[in-house]
Amino acid sequence: MKDIQNLNNLKYSNFSRRSFLKGAMAIGGALALAGCQPETVTKTVTVTDNKTVTVTDTKTVTNTVTVTETVTKVEPAAPTVAQYPSDVPAYLVGASYILPDYTRCVGCQKCMIACSLEHYGIDDLYNSNIQVYAMNFKGAYVDIPVLCMKCRDNPCVKACPEKVGALTVDSKSGAIIIDHEKCTLCGLCIDACKEERAGVLRLSRQEDKVLGFCDMCGGTPQCVAVCPDNVLQIVSKGSSIDGRNFAKKPEVIGQQIWNLLYAVE
Amino acid sequence: MANGYWEKLIEIDMTTGKVEITDRHMKYVEEYLGGHPLAAKLLWEALKDNPGIDPYGPENPLMFMPGITGGSPFGGAASRYVAYCKSGITMAKKPFFGEKSSTIGYGTSGGKFGARIRQAGFDGIYVTGISTTPKYLYINNGKVELLDASEYWGMTQIAFEKAMQEKYGYQTTVVSIGPAAENGCAMSAIVSEGGRAAGRGGCAPVMGAKKLKGIVCYGDQPIPYKTTEGLAELVADIDNVQWSHAAIGYRRAFGSSASLTNNSDNGIESVRNHREGTNPHDDKIGTAAVIMNYFVRHRSCHACPLRCMKWGVQKTGKYKGTMAEGPEYESAMNGANWLIEDLGEFSAIMEYIEDRGYDLIGIGGTVGYALEAYENGVITSNDINGIKLEWGNADEIIKFMDAMIYDTKNEIFEWFRHGTTYAMQKIDEKKGTNSSKFAIDVKGHSFAAHGVQGQPNYGRCITYSFSNRGACHMVGTSIAAQNTMYANNTGVMCSRGGNTPLGMKHYARLVNFITGRNLTEEDLVTIGEKAWNIEKVFNMLNGFRREDDDLPRRSFEDALTWGPKAGAVVDEADWEKNRNAYYEGRGWDPETSYPTAGKLQELGLDDLVPYVNDVIKKVAAEK
Numbered sequence: 012m013k014d015i016q017n018l019n020n021l022k023y024s025n026f027s028r029r030s031f032l033k034g035a036m037a038i039g040g041a042l043a044l045a046g047c048q049p050e051t052v053t054k055t056v057t058v059t060d061n062k063t064v065t066v067t068d069t070k071t072v073t074n075t076v077t078v079t080e081t082v083t084k085v086e087p088a089a090p091t092v093a094q095y096p097s098d099v100p101a102y103l104v105g106a107s108y109i110l111p112d113y114t115r116c117v118g119c120q121k122c123m124i125a126c127s128l129e130h131y132g133i134d135d136l137y138n139s140n141i142q143v144y145a146m147n148f149k150g151a152y153v154d155i156p157v158l159c160m161k162c163r164d165n166p167c168v169k170a171c172p173e174k175v176g177a178l179t180v181d182s183k184s185g186a187i188i189i190d191h192e193k194c195t196l197c198g199l200c201i202d203a204c205k206e207e208r209a210g211v212l213r214l215s216r217q218e219d220k221v222l223g224f225c226d227m228c229g230g231t232p233q234c235v236a237v238c239p240d241n242v243l244q245i246v247s248k249g250s251s252i253d254g255r256n257f258a259k260k261p262e263v264i265g266q267q268i269w270n271l272l273y274a275v276e
Numbered sequence: 277m278a279n280g281y282w283e284k285l286i287e288i289d290m291t292t293g294k295v296e297i298t299d300r301h302m303k304y305v306e307e308y309l310g311g312h313p314l315a316a317k318l319l320w321e322a323l324k325d326n327p328g329i330d331p332y333g334p335e336n337p338l339m340f341m342p343g344i345t346g347g348s349p350f351g352g353a354a355s356r357y358v359a360y361c362k363s364g365i366t367m368a369k370k371p372f373f374g375e376k377s378s379t380i381g382y383g384t385s386g387g388k389f390g391a392r393i394r395q396a397g398f399d400g401i402y403v404t405g406i407s408t409t410p411k412y413l414y415i416n417n418g419k420v421e422l423l424d425a426s427e428y429w430g431m432t433q434i435a436f437e438k439a440m441q442e443k444y445g446y447q448t449t450v451v452s453i454g455p456a457a458e459n460g461c462a463m464s465a466i467v468s469e470g471g472r473a474a475g476r477g478g479c480a481p482v483m484g485a486k487k488l489k490g491i492v493c494y495g496d497q498p499i500p501y502k503t504t505e506g507l508a509e510l511v512a513d514i515d516n517v518q519w520s521h522a523a524i525g526y527r528r529a530f531g532s533s534a535s536l537t538n539n540s541d542n543g544i545e546s547v548r549n550h551r552e553g554t555n556p557h558d559d560k561i562g563t564a565a566v567i568m569n570y571f572v573r574h575r576s577c578h579a580c581p582l583r584c585m586k587w588g589v590q591k592t593g594k595y596k597g598t599m600a601e602g603p604e605y606e607s608a609m610n611g612a613n614w615l616i617e618d619l620g621e622f623s624a625i626m627e628y629i630e631d632r633g634y635d636l637i638g639i640g641g642t643v644g645y646a647l648e649a650y651e652n653g654v655i656t657s658n659d660i661n662g663i664k665l666e667w668g669n670a671d672e673i674i675k676f677m678d679a680m681i682y683d684t685k686n687e688i689f690e691w692f693r694h695g696t697t698y699a700m701q702k703i704d705e706k707k708g709t710n711s712s713k714f715a716i717d718v719k720g721h722s723f724a725a726h727g728v729q730g731q732p733n734y735g736r737c738i739t740y741s742f743s744n745r746g747a748c749h750m751v752g753t754s755i756a757a758q759n760t761m762y763a764n765n766t767g768v769m770c771s772r773g774g775n776t777p778l779g780m781k782h783y784a785r786l787v788n789f790i791t792g793r794n795l796t797e798e799d800l801v802t803i804g805e806k807a808w809n810i811e812k813v814f815n816m817l818n819g820f821r822r823e824d825d826d827l828p829r830r831s832f833e834d835a836l837t838w839g840p841k842a843g844a845v846v847d848e849a850d851w852e853k854n855r856n857a858y859y860e861g862r863g864w865d866p867e868t869s870y871p872t873a874g875k876l877q878e879l880g881l882d883d884l885v886p887y888v889n890d891v892i893k894k895v896a897a898e899k
Contacts, residue, residue, distance in 0.1 A: 117583040119576035124349040127498075128508045134349040136395065137496035144446040145388065145469065147438045150627070151587050151599045152469055152575060237515070239528075239581040240574070261446060272572045273589045275597040 107185045108254035109141075109225065109232055109243050111156040113268045116242045118145050118154030122234035129233040137216055140225045141234050146265040153268045155261045156242065158234075159211050159225040160254030161185040167212060167224075170203035187224045194221060208258035278500040280344055280791035281305060284398050286420050288413065290486045291334055291405030295420050301399060309787070309800075310399070311343035312382060312765035313807035315360035318402070319380060320810050323362060324887065327817035328373035331362040331381075331478070332460075332485040333406070340393065340401040340451075340491065343767030345786050347394025347499040348579070349507075350514050352773030353786055355577035357390030358474070358765065359383050364485070365462040365478030365638070365695050366746045367720030372819035372894070379719060379815045381482070381745055383466065383474030383635075384768055386585075388449040389493060391578040396495025407487040412452075414444070415493040425489040430455060432631040433467045433490075440492045452490025453480050454633020459681050460484060462695045463638025463722070467630065471585060471601020472577070475635030476721070477745045502792030510789055514782060518581055521777035528574070530563060531584035532605035532772070536612075537563035539605070543730035543841025546613040548667070549644035550716045550723055550830060553730035554839025555612035561622050566603055569619055575601075580773045590623040600626035606749075608725040609640025614647060614673060621670035628674050632681060641715075641722025642680075642696045643673060648714040655703060659688050695720050716828050719820065721746025728831045730841035734854045737846060741825045742858060744811035755861045762804030806879050809871055812864075813884045816891045822869035825855070868892070 123139035131138055141158040168178040168187060177194040180187055196214070200221060204212040212223040225232075227245075235243045246254070257264075287296045301314055304321075308314040322337050329335040338361040345353035363381025371377030393400065397418040410425040428436050433454040440450045450468060457464035457480035465475030466483060474480070501507065518524060526534060536555075539545040540562060543553035559565060570588035577585070589599040600623055603611060610629060611622050629636050649655045650665040657664050661679055664672050683689040691699040700715040716723045718740050726749050728736050735753030742758075743751045750771065752758035764775045764783060774783070780797040787795055827846065835845035859866040863875030870892065873885045 115574075117574045117576040119351070119580055119583065120578055121349075121351075121581065124511065124579060128349070128511060133498045133501075133504045133507060134511075135496070135498045142447070145449070146446045147434065147441050147470065149438075150434050150470065150631075151573075151589070151601075153573070154575065239576075240583065265446070273587075273599055275589065275591050 108161040108246055109158060109227070109235060110160075110246050110254070110257060111158075112242045112244065113153075113155055113264055114271060115240050116143065116154040116156050117240055118143055118152070119239060121237045121239060122156060122243065125233040125237040129228055138222060140211075140223055142211070142261075144261040144265065146261065146269075148266060148269040149273075151269065151273050153265050153272065155265045155268065157209050157211060157261045157264075159187065159223060160209065160256075160258040161187065161225070162208060162255035162258055163253045164255065166203040166207045167200035170199040172197065172199065186226045188226065189221060189224055191220055196221065208255065209260060279502050279793075280500060281310075282394070282397050282399050282500055286398050286401045286413075286415070288401070288403045288422060289405040290403060290407040290411065290422075290488060293407070293411070293422055295422050297398075297420070298402075300402065307803070308807065309344050309766040309791075309795075309803055311341055311346075311768040312358045312360065312384070313762060313803050314766070315339045315341045315358055315382070315400075316380065316807040316810050319360060319362065320814055323814070324817075327814060328376055329362065330376045331364045331378050331482055334404060334486075336362045336404070336482055338403040338479060338482050338486060338488075340389075340403075341768070342390035342393050342400065343765070343769065344790060345767035345769070345783075347391045347495075348786065348790060349511050350786055351518055351577075351580035351582070352770045352775075352778065353767050353783070354579040355388055355391045356384055356386050356768040356770055357393065358768050359385070359466055359477070359479040359483075361479050361482045363478040363721075363745060364481040365721055367695070367697055368819040368821075369823055370819055370821070370898075372817070377818040377820075378478070379721075379745055379818065379820060380811045381477035381479055383477040383479050384750075384765070385451075385466065385468060385472050385474035386577040386580075386770055387451075387468040387472035388578045389451045389468045389472075389491070390768060392449045392493040392495045394495070394499050395497050396493055397497060401491065403483075403486060403488060406485060410487045410489050412440075412489045413491045415491065415495070416444075417495055417497060425487075428489050429458060429487075431489075433633050434470050434631055436490055437468075437470070440490070444492055444494060447496075448492050448494045450490055450492050452633075453483050453488075454631065455681050456633045457481050457484035458489075459693070461634065461681060461693045462698075463635045463642055464633050465635040467633055469575075469585075469601075471587070471604075471630055473630075473635065475637060476748060478721075480633065480635070499790070501790055503789075506789075510785070514778065514786070515581065517782055518773070518777045523772075523776065524582065527582045527584050527772055530567065531574075531582075531586045533563050533566055533586060533603055533607075535563075535605040536561070536566070536603065536608060539608075539726070540612070541840065543836060543839045543844065544727045544736075545608050546640070546644075546723065546725040546727055547608075548615055549613060549641075549648045549714060550727055550828075551648075551834055551836075552838060553727040553836050553841050553844070555608070556838070557612070557615070557617035560617055561603070561611050561619055565619060570603075570623065577770070577773070580770070582773045584772060588623065590620050593618075593620040595620035595624040598623040598627040600630055602626050602630075604636075606637050606640075606725045609637050609644070609722075613640050613644050613725065615668040616670060617668055618670070621668075625670055625674065628677065632677070634677065637724050638695070638722050639677065640725070641717065642692060642699070643676065644716065645696045645700060645711070645714045646676065646692070647673075649700075649703070649711045652711070652714070654707065654709045654711040654714075655688070659686075661686060696722060713829050713833070716830060717747060718743070718827065719746030719824050721748070723747045723828075724749035727836075728827060728846055729834070729836050730839075730844045731846075734846075734851060737827060737831070737851060737854070738858060741827055741855070744808065744815055755858065756801075758808060759801045759804040762807050763800040763802075764804075765807075766800065766803055802879070806881060809876060809879060809881055810884065812871060813876075813887055816870060817887060821895070822867070825869055827851070868895075 126139040201212040342357040360382045363378040366379040410429040412425040437450040464480040465473035540555040540558045571586045573587040574583035575585035576583040691702040697720040740747040752761040831846045832848040856866040
């Protein structure tokens with residue numbers, strides 16, 4: 012329940028997608044809010060039944076916040092699973108991973124800026140979940156965006172020791188959610204990603220967190236929204252091939268894209 | 277801290293190999309903010325009492341300064357840096373210090389390097405001294421090392437970048453010089469990402485003289501904003517402003533190559549060594565031709581939505597497999613200016629220039645001179661190792677450029693290495709010829725790819741004549757535009773992605789957000805004007821005077837013979853009136869071009885007045 016208590020920190024008075032998502036991050040897993048017309052910063056939280064949470068200001072205001080099924084499923088354990096808000100546009104529901112069109116990336120790194128601004132409120136490129144590599148091969152440059160492809164066989168989740176269990180897969184989005192409190196920083200997921208896939212996982216600068224899991228911003232990926240060239244496409248889970256096919260090292264992708272663009276017979 | 281500056285300047289003494297982190301710049305940032313004006317002040321403070329130093333000597337400080345907005349997430353403002361030093365190329369007509377006399381020199385470049393220095397935790401780099409062995413600088417998030425570059429000396433830039441990326445990872449950004457600058461070619465460039473070049477101003481040969489092969493930089497930290505509250509909103513807002521600007525689609529589609537056909541059609545392209553203004557082969561190497569036959573990839577500088585960098589590859593013909601960043605518009609200096617008529621040849625030339633690290637504008641002027649001198653018999657193929665230097669002959673031109681880098685025996689190539697005007701003077705002196713008309717320079721610095729004869733007004737004449745680094749197409753076509761440009765250069769803003777869509781209004785917002793200060797647009801323009809005056813006085817100390825602020829004779833004498841502007845030429849008498857109006861508008865003496873004491877005092881530059889008075893005395897004594 013302690014995570015729910017953190018709802019105190021949500022600033023409902025300035026409710027927007029962006030601020031909501033930040034608040035949701037603060038409670039370690041996104042709650043789904045719908046039809047919320049918030050008014051006041053709240054003081055206390057009570058769970059009235061499995062479906063609703065009543066947030067009560069000590070003075071006057073009451074807001075009713077709907078919690079979706081997944082949260083109720085993981086009750087009473089601490090909720091650590093991300094979900095989509097129920098007002099997500101239809102085309103995003105079931106989104107699985109973000110596939111870059113490598114031939115068209117211009118290397119502006121606006122996606123890195125957007126990712127970092129979304130999650131940390133500052134353009135800290137190191138922390139960005141998407142990383143763009145400007146790579147020089149034989150005389151010409153290619154720019155390769157690399158991010159978590161949410162491989163369906165989840166080598167990172169498998170690598171996480173059973174008794175730790177810090178990694179879970181969101182049933183709707185396929186996003187891998189890390190519980191930083193459970194994580195022991197053993198690094199096995201980082202090694203698994205590095206050895207088997209693209210190697211997007213890494214320790215934070217302070218070495219107190221594992222970074223690199225794409226949470227799809229809870230349903231509205233900011234990198235996709237900001238890309239000036241529509242390079243990033245959201246691939247829906249049901250109709251697409253497994254993202255692991257693209258979970259390759261940037262230099263491998265870079266060499267192939269270089270050949271595609273610049274090689275001459 | 278956290279008022280926008282790291283308060284850390286990397287200072288390197290190449291002579292001793294000592295690397296220090298200082299705050300030398302901090303006492304000037306309140307007055308000069310950052311970027312180009314701050315570099316101008318630092319150079320002035322370093323050299324004001326010893327302005328006659330050899331630019332290729334150890335005393336010349338070479339600076340790499342990103343702007344105050346460098347490393348920020350604002351497109352057009354984030355990515356650029358200025359390289360700044362006493363120029364290695366410019367020349368005065370009556371110098372005080374002989375061949376050592378030169379103007380200030382600077383070149384700006386986009387890419388990612390300007391952002392990376394700041395993201396690595398530094399406000400700039402300040403290099404003095406001269407090393408006996410080649411070195412390169414490695415910067416990684418607050419750590420700095422000066423390392424041995426012997427094995428990389430002589431490498432082309434693209435090969436050096438590849439080696440460094442393989443060594444330090446694919447997210448490092450590299451700026452470096454190529455064989456041209458290493459071997460003392462004054463028209464050379466400091467290049468990043470294969471095609472982003474700080475080429476003008478003669479900074480790269482100074483870097484070469486210091487034996488600094490390159491700077492390898494990795495940085496991923498946010499810059500020290502005064503506050504981050506509202507950062508995301510400001511980023512979104514600036515993005516909106518850029519996307520709302522009318523020219524964004526135009527810039528995204530063509531990059532600067534749009535001007536190839538546009539300027540050719542208007543009779544203001546550089547054609548046949550600035551003899552003409554319309555490219556007769558524009559259908560083969562103009563905008564539409566390169567869009568449809570050459571470009572394969574767009575690229576952007578850090579945080580910019582314009583993606584105006586275009587990479588192309590030649591897929592067929594004799595030159596297939598050659599690839600280059602460009603043609604940019606200024607590449608016309610190596611295309612139309614040499615009467616190149618085939619895209620494959622153009623591609624080969626561009627690739628060669630980028631690889632060897634030439635300043636494409638400077639080499640455009642120098643080879644343009646050589647082509648015309650050869651045509652007129654001033655130089656013969658015997659003088660230049662049997663090379664048949666004919667208009668539009670790409671293979672022979674490449675041979676000639678190669679000899680300019682590598683031939684140490686033939687004295688004519690030694691002269692050419694010093695630039696057009698220097699070579700012209702030496703050749704005329706030796707042969708008794710007069711080829712001065714073919715040297716299209718101001719202060720020894722080549723015209724860019726914009727002709728002046730076909731210009732409808734004197735805007736381009738003003739940028740070329742009065743720029744403090746010699747002929748320059750970037751500094752603004754009026755006094756107000758020049759001061760604004762220098763004000764924007766406190767952030768080393770891009771003219772396309774930054775200045776044009778954002779303007780001073782939004783630029784002031786960015787500066788105030790980052791620093792927490794409360795500067796108005798007027799405050800910023802004043803900073804620009806102060807920097808301009810400081811540079812002018814520095815040039816005066818080296819002997820530059822009114823007669824140096826003039827255009828080459830061709831501008832007045834050779835009317836265009838073809839194209840829509842046929843017959844156009846600059847009216848010399850009328851231009852003279854415009855010159856006087858310019859000096860008066862600047863608050864300078866129209867007779868001598870020197871800033872008046874009143875103007876300097878008005879700008880708060882009282883300490884410059886005695887220096888100006890000394891020059892006036894010195895000039896009077898000459899007579």
